[in-house]
Amino acid sequence: MKQNEDILGNCPDAEKIFRVPDGYFESFAKLMDEKTAETDTKQHGRMVLANWWKPVSVAASIAAAIVCTSLYINEKHEEELMLTIEHETLYSQLEDLEIIDYLASEED
Amino acid sequence: MHKLREEDLFDALRDPKRRSEAFGVVVKTHSKQLYWLIRKMVLSHDDANDVLQNTFLKAWRGLDNFRGDSKISTWLHHIAINETLSFLSSSEAKNKSDLSLEDSMVQNLASDEYFSGDELQLKLQRAILSLPPKQRLVFNMKYFEGRKYEEMEEILGTSVGALKASYHHAVKKIKDFILNEN
Numbered sequence: 001m002k003q004n005e006d007i008l009g010n011c012p013d014a015e016k017i018f019r020v021p022d023g024y025f026e027s028f029a030k031l032m033d034e035k036t037a038e039t040d041t042k043q044h045g046r047m048v049l050a051n052w053w054k055p056v057s058v059a060a061s062i063a064a065a066i067v068c069t070s071l072y073i074n075e076k077h078e079e080e081l082m083l084t085i086e087h088e089t090l091y092s093q094l095e096d097l098e099i100i101d102y103l104a105s106e107e108d
Numbered sequence: 109m110h111k112l113r114e115e116d117l118f119d120a121l122r123d124p125k126r127r128s129e130a131f132g133v134v135v136k137t138h139s140k141q142l143y144w145l146i147r148k149m150v151l152s153h154d155d156a157n158d159v160l161q162n163t164f165l166k167a168w169r170g171l172d173n174f175r176g177d178s179k180i181s182t183w184l185h186h187i188a189i190n191e192t193l194s195f196l197s198s199s200e201a202k203n204k205s206d207l208s209l210e211d212s213m214v215q216n217l218a219s220d221e222y223f224s225g226d227e228l229q230l231k232l233q234r235a236i237l238s239l240p241p242k243q244r245l246v247f248n249m250k251y252f253e254g255r256k257y258e259e260m261e262e263i264l265g266t267s268v269g270a271l272k273a274s275y276h277h278a279v280k281k282i283k284d285f286i287l288n289e290n
Binding site for chain 2: 033036
């Protein structure tokens with residue numbers, strides 16, 4: 001009981017209670033050196049990819065915009081063409097008499 | 109390069125040509141102190157090693173954002189503490205055993221080849237683990253490392269008064285825990 005009450009009385013040396021593998025701190029600096037170099041290589045790889053990807057994505061966006069615009073224009077043109085053909089077909093189907101009647105009614 | 113002043117070391121860290129070497133000096137200078145701070149929180153050597161590596165990797169990646177407003181050691185302590193607390197909360201989330209994270213940690217500690225404490229030390233660790241993580245951090249820094257409250261204030265961003273209160277509450281809780289355990 002007395003021992004328990006005094007447990008905080010004498011601070012234990014944490015480094016004696018908790019141990020580390022032999023030479024841990026000496027090898028840790030070397031390990032970190034390798035890890036940071038590895039990180040740099042990865043970051044460099046990402047930068048190279050980003051540098052390559054940026055112009056490609058810009059070019060692809062421009063190409064996509066051009067394709068969309070030309071598709072839209074083509075579609076409009078086709079619609080207009082279809083309308084003209086439809087009108088011409090409609091007119092060609094009118095009887096001569098119907099035209100004469102129409103013109104006569106206009107004159108009245 | 110070992111004898112560099114803080115300002116020179118900071119300049120070297122900003123210089124791409126000298127950065128790597130300067131960071132090596134930072135690792136050599138601060139790894140031991142940070143390791144022990146982390147180890148007393150996570151208890152296992154393997155976990156402490158992982159958290160310490162993440163701390164330095166975060167520091168390395170964040171070198172461009174370090175403006176030198178605080179000391180290098182304070183900046184590293186901030187990262188180490190954040191990494192440790194994140195590690196503990198993610199371990200808590202991942203813990204699928206019937207035991208609480210703290211009980212699992214004590215159980216693992218008892219069989220840890222890198223722990224040489226006796227039954228009484230194990231009991232002390234169990235009592236320390238009963239504290240919330242931030243209070244545990246305050247207790248460890250004051251009790252085991254004997255740090256000044258002013259230094260802790262700078263690192264933890266908590267006022268000296270609040271730190272004193274937190275430490276005294278922690279001591280009381282630990283004593284109560286040990287007495288009630290018997």
